[in-house]
Amino acid sequence: MIDVPLSVLDLAPVAAGTSAGEALRHTTELARRADELGYHRFWVAEHHNMPAIASSAPAVLIAHLAAHTTDIRVGSGGVMLPNHPPLVVAEQFGTLEALHPGRIDLGIGRAPGTDQVTALALRRTMEGLSAEGFPRELNDLMGYFDEAGSGRIAATPGRGLRPAVWLLGSSGFSAQLAGTLGLPFSFAHHFSAQNTLPALALYRQSFRPSRWLERPYAMVAVNAVCAESDERAEWLAGPAGLSFLRLRSGRPQPLASPDEAAAYPFTEFEREFLAQRRQGQASGSPETVRRQLSELLASTGADELMLTAMVYDVADRVRSFELIATEVAGGLRR
Numbered sequence: 173m174i175d176v177p178l179s180v181l182d183l184a185p186v187a188a189g190t191s192a193g194e195a196l197r198h199t200t201e202l203a204r205r206a207d208e209l210g211y212h213r214f215w216v217a218e219h220h221n222m223p224a225i226a227s228s229a230p231a232v233l234i235a236h237l238a239a240h241t242t243d244i245r246v247g248s249g250g251v252m253l254p255n256h257p258p259l260v261v262a263e264q265f266g267t268l269e270a271l272h273p274g275r276i277d278l279g280i281g282r283a284p285g286t287d288q289v290t291a292l293a294l295r296r297t298m299e300g301l302s303a304e305g306f307p308r309e310l311n312d313l314m315g316y317f318d319e320a321g322s323g324r325i326a327a328t329p330g331r332g333l334r335p336a337v338w339l340l341g342s343s344g345f346s347a348q349l350a351g352t353l354g355l356p357f358s359f360a361h362h363f364s365a366q367n368t369l370p371a372l373a374l375y376r377q378s379f380r381p382s383r384w385l386e387r388p389y390a391m392v393a394v395n396a397v398c399a400e401s402d403e404r405a406e407w408l409a410g411p412a413g414l415s416f417l418r419l420r421s422g423r424p425q426p427l428a429s430p431d432e433a434a435a436y437p438f439t440e441f442e443r444e445f446l447a448q449r450r451q452g453q454a455s456g457s458p459e460t461v462r463r464q465l466s467e468l469l470a471s472t473g474a475d476e477l478m479l480t481a482m483v484y485d486v487a488d489r490v491r492s493f494e495l496i497a498t499e500v501a502g503g504l505r506r
Contacts (some may be wrong), residue, residue, distance in 0.1 A: 176469060178211035178501055180493065181362075181393055181480040184216065184226040184233070185415075188426040195226040196233065198486035199449055203237045206489050209246040209497040213277055214241070215249030215478065220286035224415050224427045224482075228252070229263040238272040244310065247277025247480070249393070250340040255294045259327060262316035265331030279358060280313070282306040282346065287455075302315040307349060310339075337384070338391075343367055347375040351424050354382025356389040361468070362480055363416075368392065372472055390473050394468060395453040396479040398495040399488070402456040408492070409455050410434055410483035413446040429484050430471045448506035453481075464506035468504045 183321070184199040186192055203214045216233050219225040220315040227233060230248040239245040251261055261278075268276045285293035310449040312427040316327035317334035339350035339357050342364035350357035357375045361368045372390050395412070410433030417438075418425050428436070466475060479496065484488040 176474070176504055176506065177476045178496065179213040179245075179391070179476060179478040180206045181210050181215045181217065181478045183219065183480070185427045185482050185484075186224050186226050187198060188428055188432070189425070192226040196236075198241055198489070199227070199233070201486060202245070202490055202493065203241055203244070206493060207241040209494060211244060211493070211497065212476065213245035213247060213478075215247045215277065215279060217249050218255070218281075220255075220284075220287070221290040221424075222419070223424050228290040229270065231261075234268055235271070235274070238268065238275060240415050243275075245275050245336075246334070247273050247301075247338075248279045248282040248307050250279030250338070252282070253280050253313065254282060254306060255291070255442055256320075257282065258313035259316060260362060261327065261498070261506045262313055262322060262330040264315065264326040264461070265335045266327055266333040269335045270329045270479065271332040272394060273333075277338060278335040279338040279340050280310065281340040283342075293331070303432065310349075310353075318500055325341075336453060341371060344374045347371040348378045351375045351378025351388065352380060354380050354385050356385060358391040358478065361392045361452065361472075362395045363449075368452070372474075376461070381460055391476040392468065392472050392474040393480060395450075395455070395481065396461060396465070396496060397455045397481050398458060398484060398500065400457065400493045402460055402489070402497075405456045405460075405492075407434065408483050409450075411484045414450070416449065417442055419444070427482060444450055458495050461496060462500045462503045465500065467506045469504065473506070 182199050182202055184195045185196040206214050216227045216230050218230045220228050228253055234246050265278045316330050319332045339346045339355050341347055342360040359371050376388045397405045397409045399408055407430050410430050411428045414428050414433040414436055456460045481489055481492050495500055
């Protein structure tokens with residue numbers, strides 16, 4: 173494509189009137205097409221108790237996607253480490269790396285990826301709901317991938333089969349930790365745009381070269397919906413905004429259709445809230461998206477962009493990524 177790699181983050185959205193199985197098949201279809209189009213990596217998320225998202229078991233889904241693609245890197249965006257024992261994550265991703273050597277990314281986050289009640293059901297103890305233990309658990313996880321292992325416990329597969337490890341974040345905590353450890357960092361600009369520049373600055377200031385990375389490497393995740401016109405892209409992006417509002421109000425539902433989203437009686441406050449959330453994102457014709465992504469690259473200095481699109485119909489979702497690959501990528505400028 174260009175000297176700035178473009179990648180994909182997919183949440184396996186469950187559209188109204190469809191099933192989780194259909195959502196996962198659509199994610200597989202998108203991964204295959206992204207591979208053909210030359211995208212650099214394809215990540216899936218970890219969310220729980222969300223009717224609009226079928227991506228709750230990233231390691232399982234990654235195994236499926238890696239088996240149905242050829243060249244694209246496949247990984248997690250991310251595994252929410254406090255939900256899992258580090259040894260289990262090491263064994264899962266060691267298995268993936270053994271099956272698909274050199275193609276697996278392990279993106280790690282410290283948020284629950286769900287509500288507090290569901291987080292407690294996952295972790296089975298109130299102790300696990302605290303973020304204080306995250307650096308220790310991360311250190312344990314990294315140790316399991318080392319040839320020497322972690323103490324008397326050997327992760328098999330895992331030891332000597334280290335995938336590419338990333339830290340994910342939406343604030344300064346993970347940015348600083350990623351810099352201190354010398355790891356690549358992916359920032360969630362798609363839902364925390366106001367924190368993007370401060371977090372990236374903190375990451376670069378904190379960075380210490382490591383055996384994994386000599387210089388800072390920052391990826392920025394951004395909502396990007398591309399269509400033949402600005403008006404159609406805005407129409408396609410409507411369901412994602414409505415889904416986010418419903419989630420924030422404690423009423424999560426499957427992804428609405430564009431017609432349902434267009435007819436929804438938004439309050440003035442809700443319209444302003446969504447308008448603020450769209451700032452710094454990308455939506456429109458190829459020309460508009462090229463300008464918006466170029467502006468994002470210029471302001472953040474990102475080494476890579478990860479594009480995500482919660483679009484109701486899989487054909488429109490695939491088409492958006494096709495347009496960006498064929499009509500946007502070649503004209504992007506830092």
